[in-house]
Amino acid sequence: MIRCENIVKKYRGKEVLKGVSCHLDEHKIIGLIGRNGAGKSTLLNILAGHIKPTAGKVSIYNSNPFNSITAATNTIFIEEGMTFAQNDNIAQILKTARRFYLNWQQELAEKLLQYVGIHLNSSHQNLSKGQRSTFNLIYGLATRCAITLLDEPMNGMDEAVRADMYRAILKEYIAYPRTIIISSHHLKEIEHLIEEILLIHNGQVVFHEELEKMQQYAVQLVGQPEQLEPYRNHALFVKQEGLLAEVVIERKYFDGQSTIQVQPVSVSDACRYMTASTTGGIDDVFQ
Template sequence: MITCKQLQKHYGKKEILTDVSFQIDEPKIIGLIGRNGVGKSTLLKIIAGHAKASKGYIEVVGQKPFQNLTVAANVIFIEDAMTFPAVLTLKEILESAKKFYAKFATDLAFKLLKFSNISEKNYHTQLSKGQKATFNLIYGIASRSAITLLDEPMNGMDEAIRNDMYRVILKDFIAYPRVIIISSHYLNEMEQLIEDILLLHKGKVALFAPVEEVQELAVKLVGQKGNVEPALDKYEVLATYENGPIFEAIVRKNDLPLPENVRMLSLSASDVCQVLTATEGGSIDDIYRKSEYGAEYL
């Protein structure tokens, strides 16, 4: 359904994507994860055919997506900046949606809108940030597009509505399986919802694997420095943190027996992704320790 090979995108001299390759060929929910500015939105725009790759190969539903009508009919791209005709009410927007998306579930969209306490008499421009995001997401899910791209769909929503909307995505996916790619900063909230994680880092795909596999890549060793540190040469160390008397090391999981007086804790997939994409400048604690702003006891 989606194939990317060595995809590149630069805006002028600024390189965003340098080498993106992956393939999705069955319906599943995928979390697109990465630090700010890594090119998540750019990648989604290229898949949706809204932007053109600078180099490399991309195929979506068997076609090159850029300004392609078949792709446009099978793909929906939901983002903050989405606009609808200013003269239409939400009711009119939903009623006309079937013209663009043949499988649009108009009835479902109206019910979800009502559930979310958004009046169908509103115009899109009148909505608050959270309401806009909610309406856009409802529109995206109701479209039942074979490929549904959601770029930070929960931005601006309060926690209660976010939880409701995660459930909407799950239930509609079970009823109508399709490819759903969700980019989000709320990976810890989404971990249960998604099947695979597509992690972008430094313009490339750092990881594309089932959530459980990502979670089991690394573990945390906790204990006193004197106990943890000597054991570390047996592990691939991804990060270490020292906080008063507690010493923690994030290491790649292996089957060796645990050193004495060291506890091993499992990590969430979100933790693992954070470690894998950490900035090289150390931690916030290091900055405080080294700067004049640091309190003396540090």
């Protein structure tokens, strides 16, 4: 449904995306993961049709999303910087959305806004950062667009509201399946939602698989330094304190030695190790 073929995007001569290729099926929740500056927001802007790639090809339902009214009516892109008509209050913003989005759910939007305490006569620009993020996400869910793109949708929300909004996303998806791509730094928080991970690092895709494969991707080995020495060449992360050392490697490189303690590696930690610039983390700075 969504295809990217060797997408390149340059800003002032700098490559932000460096040949991104991926195929995303419909009716899935996909986690778009990566460090700051990896190119996540740029990719979402391209998928939303807001900007054109410098090179490569992107297609959604077999058509280019850039300046496409078909893509615009079937895609919603929720980001922190999204704006609405300056003089419109929340009620007027919802009224406009009802005219534009074919599947707009007015009752859902009003119920969710009432639940989180955002009044219809409020001005969007006068909402707090957390309230704006909450409204924007509710707006995105209420469109029920076939493609829903969420760029750091929980920014500014307190923990309780984030928990409620995660449940809202899941309930909406179960009731009305659609393609939802979530870019987030809170990977541990969204892990229960996502079915696939699209991991981007330095403008390139380094991992695109089902969540279960990432859950089994790496292991942590703990033992004597000499026991772990054979695994250092494949290490994603190495740490030594006192008499014990630990090494994180891809599971495929572990030969099953019974004298070495083996521990699972979380999805969040695996993504962090895979995109790290060193194998020692912050400790390398202080050596």
